Amino acid sequence: MRYREKLEADKALKEKDAELEEAQRLSVVGEFAAGIAHEVNNPLAILKGKAQLLQLQFQRLNISQKEETEKINEAINVINDTVDHTADLIKNLKTFSSNDKFEALEFSSIRAVVDVALNISKSRCSHAGIDVRINIDENIEVECSPVSLSQVILNLILNSIHAIESLEEKWIKIETKILDNSTQVLVTDSGNGIPADVAGKIMQPFFTTKDPGKGTGIGLTISQKAVVKMNGNLTYNSDSTHTQFILEFERYRFDQPN
Template sequence: MDTQEHNEFYSLREENLRLKKINKVLADKAEAEFSRQAGSYSLFETNAILREELNQKNVELDNAFRELRERQAQLWNSSKLSALGEMAAGIAHEINNPLSILMAYFHFLEEEATKDRPSRDKIKYMVAKSKETALRISSIVNGLRNISRDASNDPKKVTTPRKLASLALDISREKFKANGIELSTGEDSKCWNYEVYANEVQMSQVLINLLNNAFDAIEKERKPWVKIFCYSNQSYLHLCVSDSGPGIDLKAKGKLFEPFFTTKEIGKGTGLGLSVSKGLMRQQGGDLFLDEGRRETCFVMKLPRRGVQ
């Protein structure tokens, strides 16, 4: 978030507080106003004047709150697009690699086709591999298009942690690989296939935000790593992102989910990602929290399991 946007937000917040104080003062002022002007106004007239002033201030307050919400939504979208922009180079590599493989297969097919006796087995193999590679490229492009859109009006659907992780990793994996960061998933857990009922795109956006935060926290570590894993109890599924970073100090832990709070360098974060992500999780009947019981930094997406409550 740049300085101008930061100042605008805090100006709106201060304006909201100012209007609230005005409302209280006006309410407290009613009796004094009546006593002072008792000779000129009736109680009814005094109350009518104050009521009109209060209504006007409430309209101003509602407008300020609405503008604040709109600006917050704009900054969240800006933050999301910024994150997607950072991944663009990685996605280019992710697509270029299979494209190179695809071109190689086409070259081999062309050579094979010029032979007097082309091998049908070789041709079938290369066609199958070409199709597989093309589907991989299509998956990356569709994933980026899907994850970058506004999904606030999407209906909830049945999904799994495996699907959520797949959507996020499709457009994040190469960024970590290109920077020498080990990115792994705990495939040994049965809960990867447990079902949840949620807004799939928004949950993937939350996961991408957690991955980006982990990336920023560890990119200067000597042996950086990020792990996505899951566990569950009878009622809830927990999808976790942990990393090898230096951890979060005690003072910052209490402010992590406050709007505009960030531990990142100036220009690297809006301070809205965790706050908005927590709100999205709660809309799904879940939550987002820091697991303080673990030595490493670990954020947890908590979602109600489908059909067990």
């Protein structure tokens, strides 16, 4: 009896240690995020200012080639959107890691949230020759923070791009699935899954298999924490033949078209 009690006490202690370690790592993430926010916000403001200047000066020019004009305008819009998105993401990262209140949750269309992530990553995908396949039920809304959720999906896409860009078969699939009590967003890529010893660690803060400068190992940690705050979960599905991450939301609804 005494022996079993001791075993249980040991186990509880170990769990507490693990929790503490996790909390410590996250507080490091928090400090790190605050530092990044400070360093990144100024350059972002400069980018934003220059993009506006470009747009103004460009409008004053008399360019007749319509096609070229559209391309330049589109490029300026992408710069603007990307700057805004990055500013939002940094704000979120700060809030999340300092355990402040998260922004309010709202029912948002999965399609719209995914589109934001796709717009930012589409040129990278097309350069890498990656086929992006989307199969999303247009009517589903999940309760989420749309900006953070786009960021989560963007993180998954960027991880996929990195993992498959040198493979022969290159595709990323994003689809929705409605279950009895939840809605899932599946993000699958043409990779052949993550080896079990690696898969067990991918959600840990600072775990990365990438070269220094290529990965920080906080993408999945932050993404998972963010999704949990949206009453959902983010998991790696080791049962899938191709590399698959599952986002699951308990709170969802169908926005039935009239």
